Structures are given as C-alpha cells and as structure tokens.
Amino acid sequence: MGINSKKVELVSDDSCPECGSAHLYRDDHRAELVCDDCGLVVNESEIDTGPEWRAYTAEDNKRMARTGAPLSQRSHDLGLSTVISYASRDFHGNPIPAKQRDRYNRMRMLHRQSNLLRPGQRSLVQALTVLDRMASVLGIPPRIRDEAALITRKALKKGMVRGRSIEGVVAASLYAACRMNNVPRTLEEMSKVSEVDRKKLRKAYSAISRQIKLRVPLVKPEDYVSRFCSKLDLGPDVEAETHRILNELDDSMGTSSFAPSGTVAAAIYVASVRCGEKKPQRLIAEVAGVSEVTIRNRFQFLNERLKLKFPNKRRASAS
DNA sequence: AATGGGCGATATTCGAA
DNA sequence: TTCGAATATCGCCCATT
The missing domain is CATH 1.10.472.10 (Cyclin-like)
Structure with a gap:
C-alpha cells in the first residue's frame, strides 16, 4: 500500500492563514486541512481521529495496531519516510553476507542523500537534529518541541539562515516556543546549550518573531x-x-x-x-x-x- | 539599513560590616 | 554572607545619514 497516501486532495479555494500558501491538502483519513508549506493544521474537525478499534489488553493493542508513528513536525518529512535498516540479519533471521552488507550500506547512503532529501531539506534535517538535542538537554516537553520545530520550518522556508547559523535559528525558535507556552527559558540558558552567544541569539529571535507572526506573550516573573x-x-x-x-x-x-x-x-x-x-x-x-x-x-x-x-x-x- | 548619542537597567569589582 | 558604592557595559529608543 502506498505509504504516502496522505495527500489526497488539493484544495484550491482557500489559502493558509499562517503563511499565505495556497498549498492546502485535505486529508481524508484525519479529516483535516493541512498546509503543505508550513504544516499548519488549518481546520481540525471534531471527528475522533484515534483508532476505531479498542484494545483491552497490551497484546490486543500490539495485534490490532496497524498504523505507524503519528505525524510529527519533528521529522523533516513529517514521519513519512522509508528507512533501510542497519540489521545484520535478513528477514528470516539469517546472517547477511558481508559483501551484501556493503551494498546495503552504500544503498542506504545514496538513499539518504538523493532520494529522500530535496536540496532544501538537508538543512532542515540538521536543524531538527539540533533542535531535539537542545530540547532534551533543557528537558522541554514534546508538545513544545513540536511547536519549536514548526517555527524552525517557517524560518528556514523564509531563508532566515542566511547570515545566521542553523543553531542560532533553532535556539531562537525553541526560545520562542517556550515563551509562547508560558514556560520561558532564559536567553542565557538557551545560549548555554546551543553554543550561540546571547547577542546573536537575541538578534535571531527578534528577526524570527518579526518575520513570522508569533503570538509571544510577555514574560511574567x-x-x-x-x-x-x-x-x-x-x-x-x-x-x-x-x-x-x-x-x-x-x-x-x-x-x-x-x-x-x-x-x-x-x-x-x-x-x-x-x-x-x-x-x-x-x-x-x-x-x-x-x-x-x-x-x-x-x-x-x-x-x-x-x-x-x-x-x-x-x-x-x-x- | 547602518550609525551614534542618550538613558535606564544591569554587571563587575571591591571594601566594609 | 550581605550590603552599598563606583565604574563599566548593555540594550533599547530615537534621530540622523
């Protein structure tokens, strides 16, 4: 089955309120309107999007679950990727000869570098990796990480890394996301884990919040x-x-x-x-x-x- | 978009209690 | 450890170029 059957229908009569993009897709499975450019879910319906079956035991859950991980802003492709694994044994459990392993290794490399990543996405992958590292050092919950990832996406889309480091943009995004959720981190804290000095971080942050409309409340003590x-x-x-x-x-x-x-x-x-x-x-x-x-x-x-x-x-x- | 001054908030250092 | 003074620096705002 097509793993990429997510995009079902291009909706032309509306545009994304967040980034103005006209690339909106209606996702029939989740009954949502999704912006293809910034990932914003425009129109989430009240329909229950959870599994239609119920699992009464852990085994039931294992047996009946047939979907993968949920879409995540934290993966450059929203979690819809094909990965060649590093397993040293094949599907039947037999060892894979070294010669073939070499081939797989090469395939994996080519796959990563060519198929999967459009040119603009390399930096995104890198950014999201950095984001995850920084977020876990700071103990920032997944919800806010996702929000930071979304901001990072938009920033990259606007070409805001030019003249800045990716780390700076990511740190600024994370900083903004924390503030928007009223669990602010200090600029010092951000700069400590990101190896970006406060000055650049501050600049990157103000640039981001200027160019992307962000609803960032004032920090209260x-x-x-x-x-x-x-x-x-x-x-x-x-x-x-x-x-x-x-x-x-x-x-x-x-x-x-x-x-x-x-x-x-x-x-x-x-x-x-x-x-x-x-x-x-x-x-x-x-x-x-x-x-x-x-x-x-x-x-x-x-x-x-x-x-x-x-x-x-x-x-x-x-x- | 840069630059520079004014100004209030903050940092650093240091000595006294 | 705390307090306060002196001095330097920072960051924001505004005006100028």
Whole structure:
C-alpha cells in the first residue's frame, strides 16, 4: 500500500492563514486541512481521529495496531519516510553476507542523500537534529518541541539562515516556543546549550518573531518561579510565598522596566528567608541568570513598594 | 539599513560590616 | 554572607545619514 497516501486532495479555494500558501491538502483519513508549506493544521474537525478499534489488553493493542508513528513536525518529512535498516540479519533471521552488507550500506547512503532529501531539506534535517538535542538537554516537553520545530520550518522556508547559523535559528525558535507556552527559558540558558552567544541569539529571535507572526506573550516573573525554586531545592512553601509576593507586587505598579528574572530572583530570596530556608543570593543569582547586585536592587524595590516585614531578622543557616 | 548619542537597567569589582 | 558604592557595559529608543 502506498505509504504516502496522505495527500489526497488539493484544495484550491482557500489559502493558509499562517503563511499565505495556497498549498492546502485535505486529508481524508484525519479529516483535516493541512498546509503543505508550513504544516499548519488549518481546520481540525471534531471527528475522533484515534483508532476505531479498542484494545483491552497490551497484546490486543500490539495485534490490532496497524498504523505507524503519528505525524510529527519533528521529522523533516513529517514521519513519512522509508528507512533501510542497519540489521545484520535478513528477514528470516539469517546472517547477511558481508559483501551484501556493503551494498546495503552504500544503498542506504545514496538513499539518504538523493532520494529522500530535496536540496532544501538537508538543512532542515540538521536543524531538527539540533533542535531535539537542545530540547532534551533543557528537558522541554514534546508538545513544545513540536511547536519549536514548526517555527524552525517557517524560518528556514523564509531563508532566515542566511547570515545566521542553523543553531542560532533553532535556539531562537525553541526560545520562542517556550515563551509562547508560558514556560520561558532564559536567553542565557538557551545560549548555554546551543553554543550561540546571547547577542546573536537575541538578534535571531527578534528577526524570527518579526518575520513570522508569533503570538509571544510577555514574560511574567511568575513563569519562572516553579523552575527556579526546584533548581534551588526550595520547597512548595517557598514557592507559594514567592507567588504571594509577586501577586502583591504587580497589583501595585511598575515592574515593567525591570528584567523579570531579576524580580523573581529577589522575590524568591525574600520568600526563602521568610520560610527559614534561606539560600545565599549567590546561588539564586546563578540560577536566575542575574547578578547578586540586581537581586539586591530588586529587593530594595520590593521593600519600598510593599512594606516587607520580616520575622525578626532570623539568621537561619542556609541548607 | 547602518550609525551614534542618550538613558535606564544591569554587571563587575571591591571594601566594609 | 550581605550590603552599598563606583565604574563599566548593555540594550533599547530615537534621530540622523
């Protein structure tokens, strides 16, 4: 059966709202309208796209499942590829002679380099590989990886690697995707795992968000709290206290010109002291990617805005 | 599209408590 | 460890070219 029976019908009377491309396909099996250029699912219906059968046991599942992995933005061909495996035994379990293995190796190479990849796709493959590596280092969930992959696709399509490194574009995409899901990473964090310096990363990011319309919300200090706290081995009580402080704060006013990471660092510091789990500013600064001085400045700021009262300056020992 | 100044936020360093 | 001052640097905004 044709493994590539996905594209069923070219729909001409509409264009993709995301990239304006007219290459829309109706996918009858999944009842979706899919943009062939950016992969956007335009019109997802309410029809259940899961298997029509039910599996009551794991064995049933194995026996009845007949479809492959789901389409993924993270594969350059959306997961619809043919791969020549590296197996050293043939279909019947007999060893493959070395001479034939050599032939297969050569076939595999040619296959990879010629058949599968249109010229523009090589960089995409490379980009997606890099993306996956960076995402797993940062522990970023698959949902967001897919979103980052989609952004990367669009960026490549617009030829935005010209004058930039692929790593930079990928890192910027990942950065954007994280922000769009309200689980932002610091630019420092991104640049640490991507070997791209902050400056280039920032530029790449702003270029991407300019050219591709991205709905990127502002980073709120709250978004960092849970991640930073867990990095600092701070308990849920500190986390809650931090949130309390931050809520109190943005009710009043004007944190907007400060870096959110600095504000959250100061709030965490205060909260850790209040809860008797005091951490040195040094550590908090490191985790939050700001300097100690910034923490102190934001701390002053907090002091002025909301009269912080301390439970008698307890000099509790840190951890 | 580059360039440069102004300006506020932040970084770095250092000494005192 | 924390605090604060002095100094340097960064990044954004705006105007100019």
